[in-house]
Amino acid sequence: MGPNKISHILKRAKEVLQIEAEGILGVVDKLGSNFAEAVKTILKAEGRVIVTGVGKSGIIGRKIVATLNSTGTPALFLHPVEAMHGDLGMVTQKDVILAISNSGETGEITILIPSFKRLGAPLIAFTENPDSTLGRHSDIVINTGVKREACPLGLAPTASTTAVLATGDALAVVLLEQRRFTPDDFRRFHPGGYLGKKLSWKVKKIMHKSQELPKVGPRTKLKNILPKIGENEILWVVARGRLYGIIDAKTTIKLFIKKNKLEMYVKDLIKPIEVINPETSVNEALDKMREKELNVLGIVNEKGHFVGAVFLKDLLKKATFSFLQE
Known part of the structure; x- marks a missing residue:
């Protein structure tokens, strides 16, 4: 041809x-x-x-x-x-x-x-x-x-x-x-279907592992995280495996404009983050995000160690239903 x-x-x-x-x-x-x-x-x-x-x-x-x-x-x-x-x-x-x-x-x-x-x-x-x-x-x-x-x-x-x-x-x-x-209703109507199975997945199956996420320590000065904050929307504040919260790029960049703020420490800008455990189902994670209007959740194990995070955009892409996909 x-x-x-x-x-x-x-x-x-x-x-x-x-x-x-x-x-x-x-x-x-x-x-x-x-x-x-x-x-x-x-x-x-x-x-x-x-x-x-x-x-x-x-x-x-x-x-x-x-x-x-x-x-x-x-x-x-x-x-x-x-x-x-x-x-x-x-x-x-x-x-x-x-x-x-x-x-x-x-x-x-x-x-x-x-x-x-x-x-x-x-x-x-x-x-x-x-x-x-x-x-x-x-x-x-x-x-x-x-x-x-x-x-x-x-x-x-x-x-x-x-x-x-x-x-x-x-x-x-x-x-x-x-x-x-709700997604839970959908899952009940599709107990044997692939979409229903995805809603019952554990978040550990699709989470971003902690080693893949940009992290900073709470006692790091703002001036020392310029490269990281420029490349990422959020930074995860972690020390000795414990998650303290996150730093929002937009907020931090505004402070960079004021030179006298560069000597501040990360701990002064920490925002709290909701957490779940790795065994939480995708459906439960979605419910929590919808209830509290969140777009990201931290994931900690039974020992309280930071092991990863799950983003709403990933859940919607990989695990929830879409009429364009059905």
Whole structure:
């Protein structure tokens, strides 16, 4: 394969991604109070979110169900054809129905609308056509329409399904936040999953070891730590293996500007630091950071010796859940 063909393949791939990104941004521009109303409706419901759709919309619907279930909102997928043959019995008045149809005229969906109405469950629609049959008969309509599909024929659902998937993720994330869903809740729902395992890791597995961290003694003069403080955001104040606290680079640099402060000792600028032990779980460390609004914790062993530190950015990167990763 020649370089021209490779460049064409890459050019076309980037165009597809650009079209799909534009589709999501288009939905962002259309998002309004109806989305907030959908969130409130689901939060008030005593039952589950029943998601329905056929074809590619059905596949996206199943993904939305999986995301909702894993983030604290009970959900079920209802296949429209199976619904017409008895599975409609799983829907109750306490549930909320989320119907996905790009055109809003999908026959398998529209034929169920009278049954949904009789059941009395609120109906939310994801569609590009609010004036469609589904749109007109829904209680809440979220416009997920895109200007164009990435498919050159304009036939295969591509940008449109991506936009619906992203809107479903947005719904799940907002519901998660409204329910105050915690990493511990997530871990309980994923006891066998890799993400759940990471939340139950001990911090010793991902901590920065003490020998890797910049340290100074409490009786060191400020003028003698200029190189270290210039290269690091914080310095760890340690003597005989004991952690006394930290020195904040910003505070110290301000003092450097005043020459008469250079003779001060490190001990005069120590800030206290919260500590945990190496056996603390990642989940517990996150809880402590969130509760006390911290971005770093010191780690000391059972003898009180400084053995390392864990930073919030590392926990978020290595051990917590992210919808971009799921």
